[in-house]
Amino acid sequence: MDWTHYRFRSLWPLPAHPTAVYAALERPEDYPRWWPQVREVNRLDDGTGVITIRSLLPYAMTFTAREVRRDPGAGVLQVALSGDIEGWARWTVTAAGPGALARYDQVVDVNKPLLRTFAVPGRPVFRANHRLMMRAGRRGLTAYLRAV
Numbered sequence: 842m843d844w845t846h847y848r849f850r851s852l853w854p855l856p857a858h859p860t861a862v863y864a865a866l867e868r869p870e871d872y873p874r875w876w877p878q879v880r881e882v883n884r885l886d887d888g889t890g891v892i893t894i895r896s897l898l899p900y901a902m903t904f905t906a907r908e909v910r911r912d913p914g915a916g917v918l919q920v921a922l923s924g925d926i927e928g929w930a931r932w933t934v935t936a937a938g939p940g941a942l943a944r945y946d947q948v949v950d951v952n953k954p955l956l957r958t959f960a961v962p963g964r965p966v967f968r969a970n971h972r973l974m975m976r977a978g979r980r981g982l983t984a985y986l987r988a989v
Contacts, residue, residue: 875985
C-alpha cells in the first residue's frame with residue numbers, strides 16, 4: 842500500500858438549486874469567503890490558480906489547480922492538482938429533493954515532505970483532518986448560499 846496515496850469522497854446536501862451551487866463552486870477565488878480552511882486563492886489565468894489550504898493540523902498545503910473540465914449541463918467541475926499534492930479533484934452537482942447534492946471526489950498523492958515523513962503513523966489523523974475541513978466547507982457553503 843502506498844501510504845501517501847489518498848482517495849476522498851464527500852457528499853454535501855445543500856439547500857439551494859443546483860445551478861446556484863454550481864455557480865458558487867465554479868468561483869474558487871470566492872472559496873475563502875465561505876470555507877475557512879481555504880486560506881488563499883490566486884488566479885493565474887481563467888483556468889488555473891494557486892490555492893493554499895490549512896485545516897486543524899499545524900501545516901498548510903499549497904498547490905496549483907488547473908481546470909480540465911467545466912460542464913454546467915452535467916454539473917461537473919474537475920481540476921488537475923500539482924504541488925504539495927498531485928492528482929485531481931472533481932465536483933459533481935445534481936438535484937436532490939428541494940435542493941442539490943454536491944459530490945466531491947479527490948484522488949491525490951502527497952508530495953509535501955512533512956506529510957510523507959509521517960505517512961504511516963499520521964494517516965488516520967490526516968484523513969480526520971480532511972473530514973473536518975470538508976465538514977466546515979459544507980457548513981460554510983450552506984450559509985453562503987442562504988445569504989446570497
